[in-house]
Amino acid sequence: MLSHVKERARIGAFATLVSALALSACATTGSAGDTGKADMMDGKDKAFAATAAGEPVFPSTYKPFPNIATALKGATIYDGKGGTIENGVVFMAGGKIVAVGGPDTPIPADIAVFDGTGKFVTPGIIDIHSHLGDYPSPGVEAHSDGNEATSPTTPEVWAEHSVWPQDPGFSRALANGGITSLQILPGSANLMGGRSVTLKNIPARTVQGMKFPGAPYGFKMACGENPKRVYGGRGRAPSTRMGNFAVNRETWLGAIDYANDDKAKRDLGKETLVGVLKGDILVHNHCYRADEMALVMDMAKEMGYKVSAFHHAVEAYKIGDLLKENDVCSAIWADWYGFKMESYDGIMENAAFLQREGACVVIHSDDQDDIQRLNQEAAKAQKAGLRLGINIPDAAVIQWITYNAAKAMGIEDMTGSLEVGKMADVVLWNGNPLSVYSRPEKVWVDGALMYDALNPKTRPVSDFELGQPGEGDVK
Amino acid sequence: MKRILALALGATALTAAPAFAQDVTITNARLVLGDGGAPIEGGTVVVRGGSVVYAGPAGGAPASGTSVDAGGAWVTPGLFATVTTLGLADVSAVGETNDITAGDSPFSAALDASTAINPTSQHILVHRAAGITRAATTTMPSGSIFAGQGAIIDLDGDTNAVMQARAFQMINLGEGGADRAGGSRVAAYALLSAAMREAQALVGKAGIPETTEIGKDDEVLLSRFDAEALVPVVTGRQKLYVAVERAADIRAVLALKAQYPRLDMVLVGATEGWLVAREIAAAGVPVIANALNDLPETFEQLGATQSNAGRLAAAGVKVALNASTLRDPRRLQQAAGNLVALTRMPGASGMDWGKAFAAISSVPADISGMGGKAGVLKAGALGDVVMWDGDPLEVGSVPTRVFIGGVEQSLENHQTGLRDRYIDLDESDRPKAYDW
Numbered sequence: 078m079l080s081h082v083k084e085r086a087r088i089g090a091f092a093t094l095v096s097a098l099a100l101s102a103c104a105t106t107g108s109a110g111d112t113g114k115a116d117m118m119d120g121k122d123k124a125f126a127a128t129a130a131g132e133p134v135f136p137s138t139y140k141p142f143p144n145i146a147t148a149l150k151g152a153t154i155y156d157g158k159g160g161t162i163e164n165g166v167v168f169m170a171g172g173k174i175v176a177v178g179g180p181d182t183p184i185p186a187d188i189a190v191f192d193g194t195g196k197f198v199t200p201g202i203i204d205i206h207s208h209l210g211d212y213p214s215p216g217v218e219a220h221s222d223g224n225e226a227t228s229p230t231t232p233e234v235w236a237e238h239s240v241w242p243q244d245p246g247f248s249r250a251l252a253n254g255g256i257t258s259l260q261i262l263p264g265s266a267n268l269m270g271g272r273s274v275t276l277k278n279i280p281a282r283t284v285q286g287m288k289f290p291g292a293p294y295g296f297k298m299a300c301g302e303n304p305k306r307v308y309g310g311r312g313r314a315p316s317t318r319m320g321n322f323a324v325n326r327e328t329w330l331g332a333i334d335y336a337n338d339d340k341a342k343r344d345l346g347k348e349t350l351v352g353v354l355k356g357d358i359l360v361h362n363h364c365y366r367a368d369e370m371a372l373v374m375d376m377a378k379e380m381g382y383k384v385s386a387f388h389h390a391v392e393a394y395k396i397g398d399l400l401k402e403n404d405v406c407s408a409i410w411a412d413w414y415g416f417k418m419e420s421y422d423g424i425m426e427n428a429a430f431l432q433r434e435g436a437c438v439v440i441h442s443d444d445q446d447d448i449q450r451l452n453q454e455a456a457k458a459q460k461a462g463l464r465l466g467i468n469i470p471d472a473a474v475i476q477w478i479t480y481n482a483a484k485a486m487g488i489e490d491m492t493g494s495l496e497v498g499k500m501a502d503v504v505l506w507n508g509n510p511l512s513v514y515s516r517p518e519k520v521w522v523d524g525a526l527m528y529d530a531l532n533p534k535t536r537p538v539s540d541f542e543l544g545q546p547g548e549g550d551v552k
Numbered sequence: 553m554k555r556i557l558a559l560a561l562g563a564t565a566l567t568a569a570p571a572f573a574q575d576v577t578i579t580n581a582r583l584v585l586g587d588g589g590a591p592i593e594g595g596t597v598v599v600r601g602g603s604v605v606y607a608g609p610a611g612g613a614p615a616s617g618t619s620v621d622a623g624g625a626w627v628t629p630g631l632f633a634t635v636t637t638l639g640l641a642d643v644s645a646v647g648e649t650n651d652i653t654a655g656d657s658p659f660s661a662a663l664d665a666s667t668a669i670n671p672t673s674q675h676i677l678v679h680r681a682a683g684i685t686r687a688a689t690t691t692m693p694s695g696s697i698f699a700g701q702g703a704i705i706d707l708d709g710d711t712n713a714v715m716q717a718r719a720f721q722m723i724n725l726g727e728g729g730a731d732r733a734g735g736s737r738v739a740a741y742a743l744l745s746a747a748m749r750e751a752q753a754l755v756g757k758a759g760i761p762e763t764t765e766i767g768k769d770d771e772v773l774l775s776r777f778d779a780e781a782l783v784p785v786v787t788g789r790q791k792l793y794v795a796v797e798r799a800a801d802i803r804a805v806l807a808l809k810a811q812y813p814r815l816d817m818v819l820v821g822a823t824e825g826w827l828v829a830r831e832i833a834a835a836g837v838p839v840i841a842n843a844l845n846d847l848p849e850t851f852e853q854l855g856a857t858q859s860n861a862g863r864l865a866a867a868g869v870k871v872a873l874n875a876s877t878l879r880d881p882r883r884l885q886q887a888a889g890n891l892v893a894l895t896r897m898p899g900a901s902g903m904d905w906g907k908a909f910a911a912i913s914s915v916p917a918d919i920s921g922m923g924g925k926a927g928v929l930k931a932g933a934l935g936d937v938v939m940w941d942g943d944p945l946e947v948g949s950v951p952t953r954v955f956i957g958g959v960e961q962s963l964e965n966h967q968t969g970l971r972d973r974y975i976d977l978d979e980s981d982r983p984k985a986y987d988w
Contacts (some may be wrong), residue, residue: 214847249846253858302645398977413879414967415675417645422965430974445847447879453886453947460948464941465975507896513889513947516897531898542848546799546827546855551899552846 110273118207123402129133135237137288139277141523146170148184149505152193155472157200157479167198169501172524177495191519197509199475200495201257201278201502201522203482204250204359204448206441207390210284211236213244214445215541224264225271229308229315230328232296233346234271236261240284245447248537249552251278252528253449255504255517258289258493260486262388263297264308265363268315268325270297272349273361274344275486279522282513290299293487295385296353298325300373301365301419318369322376359385359487363410365419367395376404386436386485389413391423397434406437406485410447411457428471428477429462432469436542439481451478456511471511573602573958575617578937579610581627584944586913586928596625599935601729602958607929620939620953628909628944630685630936630956632927633881634840634916635722635793635820635874638689639669639676639705639713653694659958661747661778661785663691666717670708671899672981675880677965680707680760682882683944683951684919685936686715686926687875689723693790693795696773697729697740702738702793719921720791721782722820726852727800734768737801747774748812751782788814793840795820798852799827806835818919820874823853824977826860829867838870838919842877843887861891861911862901872916884912889945908945935959 128134147169154165156177166182168175176182182355184190211223222239225231240261250256256278263270268425273295276287300321309316315324332350335341360377364370364387377384386406387393391414393400393407400407408428414423440455442448452475459474482518483493492500503525508515529535533549542548576599583595585607598606598613606613642649669689670676670795679687690702699722707711723729725740733740743766750763761780766773784790791814794805802822809815814970819839821826825832830837841861848854865871876880888911894902903911910927918926925934935958942949954961973987 085840138621214849215850215851215853216849246847253846324829394974395977396890412882414677415643418643421643421966421971424970426971426974426976434977445849446844449844449846450886453890457886458952462944465971511947513945514893514896516893532898542854545848546824547857550855550857551859551897552857 090148130343131386135235135285135288135368137290138283138285139279139281139288139290142171142279142525142527144169144501144521144524144526145170146185146188147521147524147526148188148190149193149198150184150190151180151504152196152198152505153509154495155475155510156496157476158496159470159473159476160472161472167495167503169503169521169524172501174495174497174499174501176497191505195508196518197260197506197515198495199255199504199506199510200479200493201272201504201520202255202451202478203255203486203493204256204259204442204451204478205386205439205482205485207250207259207261207448208264208443209246209250209259209261209445209448209485210242210244211263213241214246224266226266228265229304229324230269231263231267231271231343231346232269232328232349234263236263236272236297237274237284237288237527240274240276240287242281242284243539243541245539245542246448247278247280248539250448251257251447251520252530252536252552255377255506255510255520256448256449256451257502257504257520257522258483258488259363259448260295262295262361265297265299265303268299268304269328270299270319270549272358273297274487277522279527280539287393289488291488291491294349294352294358295361295486296349296358298360298362300362300369301366302417303363322372325376326380329376329382333380336507344358353382354380359485361386361388361390361485365389365391367392371396371399374399374405381514386437388441389420389443390445391420391427394424394427394430394437395422397436399429400431401434401436404437405437406481407431407483408439408441408482410443411440411454424464425457425461428458429465429467429469430463432473433467437485438477439485440477442480452510452515453513456513459511471509474511559776571649571941573935574703574960575600576620576955576958577615577617577621578620578627579615580624581622581939582624583607583929584626584628584906584909585930586910587628587930588910588914590906591626595627597929597937599937599955599958602935604929604933604937605931607931622939624942625952626940626942628683628938628940629709629913629927629929629933630919630938630954631683631884631912632914632917632922633679633687633875633884633912634872634920635685635691635876636687636689636881637876638679638687638707638881639671639673640665640689640691641675641984642670642673652692654691655694656694658772659700660693660696660774661698661721662781663698665689665691665700666703669703669713671703671711671713674966676707676713677709678848679880679882679968679969680709680954680961681951681963681965683885683938683940683954684881685938685956686922686934686952687881688719688916688920690720690793693722693724693728693732694720695732695771696778697724697733697743697775698778698782699724701790705920706956708961716921718784718790720793720818721785722793722795725805726796726798726821727796727850733773739940741804743773747779747782748786750774750776751786754780754783755787786814788816791818793818793820797821797823797850799855801852802828803831803902806831806837809835821877822864823860824855825869826857826863827855829864829869832864833868838872838915839864840872840874840916840919843867843873844890845877846897858890858894858962859901862894865903865907865982866901870919871911872919874913885945885949886947888912889947892945905925906947924960
């Protein structure tokens with residue numbers, strides 16, 4: 078399949094012969110087993126053609142690394158879906174979770190066993206909002222690839238085309254944060270920033286080597302101050318919040334027309350928008366203010382799509398009921414506030430108040446430093462609730478940074494919880510992960526031990542760091 | 553220095569001992585003195601007339617004033633946040649509320665943060681509720697390599713936050729300074745050298761400063777008033793905070809002491825400090841260190857590691873934690889807690905609990921010229937006492953009571969108002985706007 082796709086990519090760009098509406102249901106990052114169309118170079122009427130719309134392009138080449146059957150025994154397990162098992166057993170083999178249970182869970186005799194006494198096990202941590210690779214370190218101008226903000230709407234861009242796999246930030250997120258999956262989103266200067274990509278947090282030479290097999294694409298949108306400031310400042314629409322909505326609605330109407338037009342020329346941006354309308358691509362909408370989120374949910378109803386999660390939803394706590402009713406997650410920080418007008422009402426109780434309403438909470442980072450401490454951020458939000466008598470158990474808090482993130486990213490059937498048959502994305506912590514004093518001791522991705530704090534040779538070193546001060550240092 | 557300290561104490565007397573100061577004795581505390589030591593179980597603190605008269609094991613001093621049984625709760629000195637912008641902005645992205653930078657001003661070193669501190673800024677109220685009772689707050693470099701003169705403030709929200717105006721000058725001699733000097737470190741050093749010579753020439757002179765203005769195009773890099781503002785720096789009466797990250801740049805800054813022996817320097821940032829830790833220690837220069845930077849975010853931070861602060865401290869450097877590279881200063885507790893976490897990680901360097909706490913209390917206070925007065929509980933210190941609902945270095949722990957100069961503080965602010973309003977979403981009787 079790979080050679081086939083490479084060949085296709087070489088063929089060229091005369092796409093008009095291919096129906097723009099060949100958008101199959103497969104708006105995923107692709108995986109082995111996809112089939113292509115017959116070679117259009119054959120026959121009398123020679124024609125050039127790109128791979129048909131909707132067929133996988135830039136497919137994932139990620140394969141789990143060699144792993145050995147492993148069991149973790151004696152630790153406290155937070156399973157990612159709110160469950161706790163004391164003195165538990167996690168058994169993984171073949172890259173999958175094979176068994177999870179209490180101390181009597183049977184495991185084979187001839188496998189690697191780690192004593193987890195006094196330690197904690199969680200699913201791999203998932204950050205739903207990262208710009209690693211797109212705004213990598215060093216953060217120099219030449220690396221600033223996170224936002225094609227040259228137009229108020231750029232649905233045609235894909236974040237994966239900007240990801241620099243050598244960003245040292247990936248390794249810090251793995252070693253200090255236990256991050257095993259993350260979504261890389263375009264920036265928020267424009268209303269529609271483009272497609273996101275979901276990655277396995279695995280060092281790779283190419284972004285394809287990191288792409289999460291089978292993960293749906295996301296679509297980045299942004300409300301509020303940023304788009305109106307950026308484009309208003311250039312003397313063009315939008316320059317107001319009402320302008321934001323007008324441009325968005327016109328753009329959606331154009332996408333609907335496109336979807337209904339059999340003869341339309343291929344349009345990369347509209348292909349993405351149609352993918353959203355079909356439910357194959359999940360909307361991740363940067364939106365701080367409660368009133369704007371309410372308007373966006375109505376716009377989504379008007380146009381026939383669904384918002385998967387509001388990101389930076391600083392005021393989500395004001396409309397927890399509405400978010401619950403619309404089944405939209407809130408991806409939030411624990412304590413960011415007051416740095417811009419639309420963050421003025423940020424409070425630490427945001428997550429707890431959402432949880433009180435039964436709404437979906439995700440703690441996100443949007444930051445190369447905070448991604449290393451999502452567990453600590455979640456703990457802050459937990460304690461803010463506890464002070465008001467909202468007692469959210471540790472295991473439910475871990476769900477904010479595992480299963481709930483996976484759900485909002487559409488990968489919850491594959492990762493995000495410790496359940497039999499799921500990817501063996503697992504973190505062994507040296508203490509309760511909701512304490513500032515705890516760190517990941519070991520991190521497995523698809524059952525492969527990718528980081529071990531006890532073994533310096535398992536610290537990933539990016540190409541950029543070779544021969545530089547601190548190469549291979551503890552970070 | 554003596555003159556400035558005298559002024560500071562005078563200001564303290566005005567702000568910290570008003571009629572509301574209460575005498576209080578807190579007993580049965582898990583008492584942290586802030587001096588780097590371990591907590592004292594069952595400890596007692598006695599505050600009288602706005603100052604600490606005793607802090608230590610139970611029974612060491614007679615009770616005085618109101619009695620408070622801490623019930624085993626953690627009791628600490630107020631945290632001292634250093635290199636903050638507290639009181640200088642309401643919303644940093646809303647320009648008209650932001651007094652942190654002034655890139656269009658012809659002044660740089662002459663900028664005096666104390667002229668604009670808003671004692672009732674929400675950030676001050678929020679950070680007071682996070683246990684920070686005093687802070688070093690400053691403008692940031694914008695038009696030139698010089699940031700201006702920072703102030704030491706209290707967070708008690710009364711009419712005057714400023715304890716000590718013009719406590720330090722700050723300068724950037726890394727990539728940021730290079731950019732503002734015209735494009736290179738070489739230019740930054742030339743500007744520094746020129747500025748120091750102009751300042752030296754003004755030592756002992758009164759009246760309108762007569763020096764050469766240094767400009768580029770229509771921008772002023774050093775006005776004669778900036779040169780005058782640097783006189784206390786060259787004479788060592790005002791501390792010079794030098795923001796610098798790269799090991800080579802740190803060496804270059806340390807070498808300035810040979811040229812200007814009276815400089816009283818403090819390094820700020822020092823991401824690659826661990827590479828030159830022994831030289832910094834030998835120079836006796838304290839460091840306000842980035843605690844958790846571990847990415848080569850710039851080429852001057854290639855060697856970044858969270859073990860930097862721990863390695864510096866192990867080499868004998870006086871290390872405080874830098875608030876300016878944290879999301880907000882209230883994250884200092886989290887940063888310090890992470891340094892404790894590192895002591896459990898093979899190959900990493902961190903700090904034990906007592907030293908980590910001191911790095912956000914007594915050490916930054918000491919660097920700020922408030923040694924023995926702030927960030928510490930001992931006889932003669934300011935009556936800044938915080939009682940906590942948990943381990944003060946653990947994420948999510950917050951104060952239950954805060955005293956500043958013996959005055960119990962309100963912990964209310966905009967955020968608590970929102971918290972209380974949205975404790976439920978019930979609008980069955982009236983809209984939320986009537987709920988306050």
